[in-house]
Structure formats: structure tokens, C-alpha cells
Amino acid sequence: MPTVLIKYGYRFHFYSGDRYEPPHIHVDGDGNEAKVWLTDLRVAEAGGFSQRDLKRIVEVVAEHRQQMMEAWHDYFA
Template structure:
């Protein structure tokens, strides 16, 4: 599980066994988890985050999208 970014207590990462899915990132904090597609940015799945937190996470993903996509493509080729 390569960690790409840590920001404000959130951990942004992807699983190394998901190369057949479109680029995405998982974000965890305090037992909650969310999966966000990167192209285009959209919510794939949420477990435990409130709507306000989801909006903040989506904003962070958008702000760091280039870095997240670069890490995805660098890892999976």
C-alpha cells in the first residue's frame, strides 16, 4: 500500500493490487475511509466520513490531483 501523501491527518494511498481499475486514491483518517476516482474526480465509495468531510477531502484530492495521478502512473506504468 504505497502512501502518496499525508495531509491534515489524512493518509492518501492506493493498493498495489488494483492495476486494472481506473486511477484512484484511498483516503483514511480515524477509522473512516473513502475511495476517490481521479479522472474525473468523483466519489467511488465512502465508509464513515460525513458530508462536510467528504467535501474537504474532494477539495484536497483536486488540489493534489497531478501528484496523485503521477504516483499512480509511476507505480502501475
């Protein structure tokens, strides 16, 4: 599971088995997990994160989306 970024205590990564899904990033932090679609910055899963945390997570994904998309395409190419 390649880690793309660690910021604000959140780990942004994807799983090798994610190949057949649209580009997305998984986020772990404080025992919680989320999944964010990279194409439209929509939260797909929000396991345990508060709305405040999710807002911050989406902001980080938006800021680093290009890097995350490149990592996705490089890994699954």
C-alpha cells in the first residue's frame, strides 16, 4: 500500500488491489479511515472522521491532487 503523502497526521495512500476502481485515495488517521475520489474530490467513505476532519482532508487532497493522480497512474501503469 503505497503512501503518497503524510500531512496533519493523516496518511494518504492507496491499495494495490484498487486498480479496477476510478482513481481515489485512502486516508488513515487517529484510527479512522476515509476514501476520496480524485476526479471530483467527493468523499466516498468516511469511517469515523468528523465533518471538520473531512473538510480538512478534502482540502489536502485538492491541494495535492495532481501528485496523487500521478502516483496512481505511475503505480497502476
